Amino acid sequence: MKILEKFINYVKFDTQSEENSTTQPSTLKQKDLGNFLVNELKSMGITNAFMDNDGYVYANIPSNVGSPKSIGLIAHMDTATEVTGANVKPMIIDNYNGQDIILPNNLILSPNQYETLNKAINHTLVTTDGTTLLGGDDKAGIAIIMETIEQILTNNYPHPNIYIAFTPDEEIGEGATYFNYDYFKVDFAYTIDGAEIDTIAYENFNAASATVEITGYNIHPGDAKNKMINSSLLAMEFNNYLPSSATPANTELYEGFYHLNEISGDVSNTKMHYLIRNHDAIEFENQKQLMKSIEEFMNKKYPSKPIKVTITDSYQNMASLVLTKPESLELPKKAMKMENIEAHSTPIRGGTDGARLTYEGIICPNLGTGSYNHHGVLEYADITEMEQMVKVIIKMFEISVK
Numbered sequence: 319m320k321i322l323e324k325f326i327n328y329v330k331f332d333t334q335s336e337e338n339s340t341t342q343p344s345t346l347k348q349k350d351l352g353n354f355l356v357n358e359l360k361s362m363g364i365t366n367a368f369m370d371n372d373g374y375v376y377a378n379i380p381s382n383v384g385s386p387k388s389i390g391l392i393a394h395m396d397t398a399t400e401v402t403g404a405n406v407k408p409m410i411i412d413n414y415n416g417q418d419i420i421l422p423n424n425l426i427l428s429p430n431q432y433e434t435l436n437k438a439i440n441h442t443l444v445t446t447d448g449t450t451l452l453g454g455d456d457k458a459g460i461a462i463i464m465e466t467i468e469q470i471l472t473n474n475y476p477h478p479n480i481y482i483a484f485t486p487d488e489e490i491g492e493g494a495t496y497f498n499y500d501y502f503k504v505d506f507a508y509t510i511d512g513a514e515i516d517t518i519a520y521e522n523f524n525a526a527s528a529t530v531e532i533t534g535y536n537i538h539p540g541d542a543k544n545k546m547i548n549s550s551l552l553a554m555e556f557n558n559y560l561p562s563s564a565t566p567a568n569t570e571l572y573e574g575f576y577h578l579n580e581i582s583g584d585v586s587n588t589k590m591h592y593l594i595r596n597h598d599a600i601e602f603e604n605q606k607q608l609m610k611s612i613e614e615f616m617n618k619k620y621p622s623k624p625i626k627v628t629i630t631d632s633y634q635n636m637a638s639l640v641l642t643k644p645e646s647l648e649l650p651k652k653a654m655k656m657e658n659i660e661a662h663s664t665p666i667r668g669g670t671d672g673a674r675l676t677y678e679g680i681i682c683p684n685l686g687t688g689s690y691n692h693h694g695v696l697e698y699a700d701i702t703e704m705e706q707m708v709k710v711i712i713k714m715f716e717i718s719v720k
C-alpha cells in the first residue's frame with residue numbers, strides 16, 4: 319500500500335478531540351483509528367503493537383543490525399477542535415499545475431495567498447471538499463511513520479531500535495499526559511507533526527498564564543467623590559504599565575509577549591487573563607516579575623490593595639535540553655542534505671507535545687510533514703513531500719547505525 323492510500327484511509331476516521339471531556343481519550347472515537355493502526359502494524363509483522371487503555375498506540379521494531387541505539391517516532395491521532403473532522407471527502411490532485419485550486423464548494427485555494435503551493439508544482443496533493451478539515455495535522459505524520467516502517471521492513475534497510483507512538487488529544491494539550499515513559503526507551507525521539515519538511519524545530523516558548531483579579535468599591539456615582547474604586551479603570555491602568563509593543567500582534571520570531579486574552583468586569587470586580595510567552599528564560603522571568611511589580615506598585619498606590627496577580631507556569635522551552643543531545647539535530651540535518659533538502663530551524667511560537675516529552679526525559683525535536691493550512695477547510699497535504707520525508711527518516715536511521 320502506498321503512502322497516499324494510507325493517508326486517505328486515516329483521514330476518513332473522525333478523530334476530533336474535545337476540551338472539557340471527562341473520558342480518556344477525550345473522544346472515544348480516537349480509539350477506532352488506534353485499533354486500525356494496531357492491526358495495520360500487525361499485518362506488517364510487528365506483533366508487539368498494542369493500544370493501551372488511555373488510547374496510546376505503541377510498537378517496537380528491534381534493530382536489524384544489532385545497534386544499541388534507540389530512536390522514537392511520534393505522531394498524534396486527534397484533529398483540531400475548531401473545524402469538524404467528520405465525513406472528510408479527500409480530493410486528490412495529480413501533477414498539480416500551479417493554478418488556483420477550486421474546491422467542490424467553490425472555495426479557492428490559491429498559490430497567491432498560500433505560497434507553499436508554489437513549491438508543489440507537479441506534486442500529488444490532497445485537499446478537502448471545502449466543508450471539513452483534512453486532518454493532515456497529524457495524519458500526514460502517522461502516514462509518514464507507517465510508510466517508513468513498511469519500507470524498512472520490506473527492504474531490510476539498516477536501522478536502530480525504533481519505538482513508535484501514536485498519541486491522542488494533542489490538540490487539547492494532553493498528548494503527553496498519559497504517555498508511557500517506562501515503555502518508550504529511546505536515546506531521543508521526533509514528533510512528526512507540522513508543515514515544511516525542511517524544518518527542524520526544537521525551540522519553543524517558555525509559557526505561563528497570569529490571572530489579575532481586581533477588587534473595587536461601588537457606590538452611587540453621585541456620592542462617589544473620594545470613595546468609589548472602579549476596578550475596571552484599575553484594570554486599564556494595570557494594562558497600561560505593560561509594554562504596549564509586547565503583544566502577539568506586534569511580535570514575531572524570538573520576541574516575547576503579554577497576551578490579554580480575556581477581560582470581564584464591572585465597578586466592583588474585574589478579572590483579566592494573560593498569556594506570558596518568551597523563548598528566552600531570563601526575559602521570561604523578567605516578564606513575570608514585571609507583573610508582580612505592577613501589583614506591588616498599585617497596591618501601594620491604592621490603600622485597599624485592590625490587585626491580586628496569580629501566575630502559573632505552563633511549559634518550558636525545550637532548546638537547552640535538546641542541545642545536550644546534538645545528535646538529535648545533526649541526524650535529520652545530514653539526512654536532509656543527502657535528499658537535497660536544505661535544513662532550517664525556526665522558533666516555534668507556541669508549545670509542542672515534544673517540549674513536554676523533553677522535560678519528562680525524552681529529547682524530542684519536531685520534523686515537518688508536508689501538510690499545510692492546518693485547522694481550517696483549506697488544509698492540504700503534499701503527498702510528494704510526504705514521500706520525501708519518508709526517505710529522510712530512512713536515511714536518518716541508516717546514518718544512526720553507521
Ligand SMILES: [Zn+2]
Pocket residue numbers: 394455456488511512
Ligand atoms: Zn499537530
